Amino acid sequence: MTGSTQEDSFTEHFWRDPHGALARTRETYPVREVDFEGGRTWLVTRYADVRAGLADERLAKDWRSSLPAEERASASPGLPAPMSHMLTSLDPPEHTRLRSLVTQAFTARRIAELRSRVEAVAEELLADLPEEEPVDLVARYAITLPMVVISELLGVPEIDRDEFARLSTILIDECPEPELLRASTQMATYLEGLVAAKRVEPDDALLSGLITASDEDDRLSDLEIVAMAMLLLMAGHETTAVFITNSVRALVVDDSARQRLGSPESVPPLIEELLRWLSPALNASVRFATQDLEIGGVEISRGASVMLSTGAANRDPARFEEPDVLDPDRNTAGHLAFGYGIHRCLGAALVRLEGEVALAALFNRFPGLRIVSEPAELTFRRSVHVHAPRTLHVLLGPRAVD
Numbered sequence: 001m002t003g004s005t006q007e008d009s010f011t012e013h014f015w016r017d018p019h020g021a022l023a024r025t026r027e028t029y030p031v032r033e034v035d036f037e038g039g040r041t042w043l044v045t046r047y048a049d050v051r052a053g054l055a056d057e058r059l060a061k062d063w064r065s066s067l068p069a070e071e072r073a074s075a076s077p078g079l080p081a082p083m084s085h086m087l088t089s090l091d092p093p094e095h096t097r098l099r100s101l102v103t104q105a106f107t108a109r110r111i112a113e114l115r116s117r118v119e120a121v122a123e124e125l126l127a128d129l130p131e132e133e134p135v136d137l138v139a140r141y142a143i144t145l146p147m148v149v150i151s152e153l154l155g156v157p158e159i160d161r162d163e164f165a166r167l168s169t170i171l172i173d174e175c176p177e178p179e180l181l182r183a184s185t186q187m188a189t190y191l192e193g194l195v196a197a198k199r200v201e202p203d204d205a206l207l208s209g210l211i212t213a214s215d216e217d218d219r220l221s222d223l224e225i226v227a228m229a230m231l232l233l234m235a236g237h238e239t240t241a242v243f244i245t246n247s248v249r250a251l252v253v254d255d256s257a258r259q260r261l262g263s264p265e266s267v268p269p270l271i272e273e274l275l276r277w278l279s280p281a282l283n284a285s286v287r288f289a290t291q292d293l294e295i296g297g298v299e300i301s302r303g304a305s306v307m308l309s310t311g312a313a314n315r316d317p318a319r320f321e322e323p324d325v326l327d328p329d330r331n332t333a334g335h336l337a338f339g340y341g342i343h344r345c346l347g348a349a350l351v352r353l354e355g356e357v358a359l360a361a362l363f364n365r366f367p368g369l370r371i372v373s374e375p376a377e378l379t380f381r382r383s384v385h386v387h388a389p390r391t392l393h394v395l396l397g398p399r400a401v402d
């Protein structure tokens with residue numbers, strides 16, 4: 001393996017082959033300063049360092065936590081509202097208070113109750129797809145399925161979902177600041193309107209639940225509700241869509257793994273290994289050192305930004321044997337695909353359910369599915385967080401006879 005170069009961090013090399021780039025970085029400079037969004041960040045790639053970092057209270061999400069107390073109150077958040085009010089940008093006690101209000105909706109038991117609805121959505125989407133001509137699986141299935149599910153959970157009307165997916169992609173990918181601000185404002189304005197409408201006409205979905213909780217206990221401001229809705233909508237479909245898309249790419253060429261989709265008890269371990277192997281959220285969002293500290297023997301100064309790479313950690317040979325091999329029989333315990341610690345993914349149970357249903361429905365109905373996009377034709381999103389081809393054309397072929 002050749003040494004890691006600066007090109008490996010967040011340039012064309014990375015978008016095309018993030019696992020290769022991260023592996024080179026982990027082997028040569030496991031804690032390395034790289035260019036990121038016009039500044040510098042420490043990229044942390046070894047499993048032990050990433051896991052410890054995710055649990056380290058000295059690494060805060062709100063950069064203001066790294067300032068001396070007297071400067072904190074007057075400092076600007078560094079992110080536009082409502083992004084600055086999202087769980088992903090907050091530290092305790094605000095983080096604890098807001099997270100506790102939505103945790104209940106995402107428990108494994110509540111999510112399990114959604115199985116039949118997710119199965120029905122998958123079936124409806126597949127029934128609409130042409131079988132004898134190429135179809136873009138990203139737009140017509142991988143994005144749509146989690147988008148419909150999270151929208152229904154929150155109570156977002158059907159007509160607005162495509163626009164939402166478009167804005168969300170702008171917010172997650174690398175793009176010029178003015179465009180980002182425009183997309184964020186557009187999404188926030190829409191959600192403010194939706195919150196106002198739900199106040200007048202509540203339903204039994206999560207957004208109305210958040211409004212009721214805030215009315216009763218005066219605990220959530222409208223800005224906080226909008227921020228939560230925006231985060232859940234984005235987090236709720238983006239990474240899951242990437243997970244479904246890349247799982248399809250992997251399973252099409254791996255007969256033995258794909259065959260496991262035929263027996264329900266083999267599906268959960270396969271999903272868990274796909275989560276480890278793909279790490280659909282490659283790098284956690286940045287954290288800030290609230291004091292001088294050391295990570296993997298490297299000095300990090302107070303105020304420095306730190307990016308913990310769950311993707312690199314999940315393929316660290318010091319933690320997982322032959323980590324680049326997709327092996328559904330391996331013990332995946334301890335993988336970091338959903339992070340670790342207080343910011344651990346709220347949607348883990350939902351992702352597992354959607355992954356199981358989406359992949360089993362697709363391959364069990366269309367066992368002859370093949371990808372028609374040539375690998376060289378695929379273009380990838382420019383994102384440090386997700387490795388995602390923008391489109392993936394497949395030919396479904398004949399439907400299996402029940």
Ligand code: HEM
Nearest residue numbers: 087088235236239240243281284285338339343345346347
């Ligand atoms: C394959 C799909 C997904 C993956 C790999 C994933 C991964 C992650 C990771 C690694 C984090 C922690 C980030 C950090 O510590 O900086 C996270 C946080 C989060 N995820 Fe997911 N996620 C997925 C899907 C979802 C879904 C479907 C939802 C919807 C409910 C969701 C909601 C959240 C939220 C709200 C947080 C922030 C939690 C907090 O800051 O307290 N995610 N996710």
